[in-house]
Amino acid sequence: MHELSIVNSVVSSVTEWLAQRPERKVSVVTLRVGALSGVVEGALQFCYGIATDGTPLSGSVLRVHSQPVVIYCGGCAEQAELPGVQSFRCPRCGTPSSDVRNGRELEIESVEVEE
Numbered sequence: 001m002h003e004l005s006i007v008n009s010v011v012s013s014v015t016e017w018l019a020q021r022p023e024r025k026v027s028v029v030t031l032r033v034g035a036l037s038g039v040v041e042g043a044l045q046f047c048y049g050i051a052t053d054g055t056p057l058s059g060s061v062l063r064v065h066s067q068p069v070v071i072y073c074g075g076c077a078e079q080a081e082l083p084g085v086q087s088f089r090c091p092r093c094g095t096p097s098s099d100v101r102n103g104r105e106l107e108i109e110s111v112e113v114e115e
């Protein structure tokens with residue numbers, strides 16, 4: 001499963017980061033996930049529970065910070081946020097655009113630890 005390999009890499013990054021802070025326990029991990037990343041939040045959450053079991057992240061909460069798709073519209077000469085991923089047209093003027101500026105993110109935004 002796509003999501004499981006993503007979660008496994010998140011767990012290993014955070015575990016590595018924690019190696020310098022062995023007295024800390026992770027409480028929340030926040031991921032920034034773009035609408036075009038192809039990741040399903042429900043599947044991520046499901047896999048997170050499995051992948052963190054027996055690791056220093058066990059019992060922590062996964063937060064998913066969804067990011068909208070942002071295109072650059074030549075017609076408006078500015079960036080526009082798309083309401084969905086079905087149509088790559090400017091929501092203001094309707095000009096099609098393939099100039100995607102945002103929406104493919106898949107990264108760890110923050111890690112919260114208990115003191």
Ligand SMILES: [Zn+2]
Nearest residue numbers: 073076090093
């Ligand atoms: Zn436009």
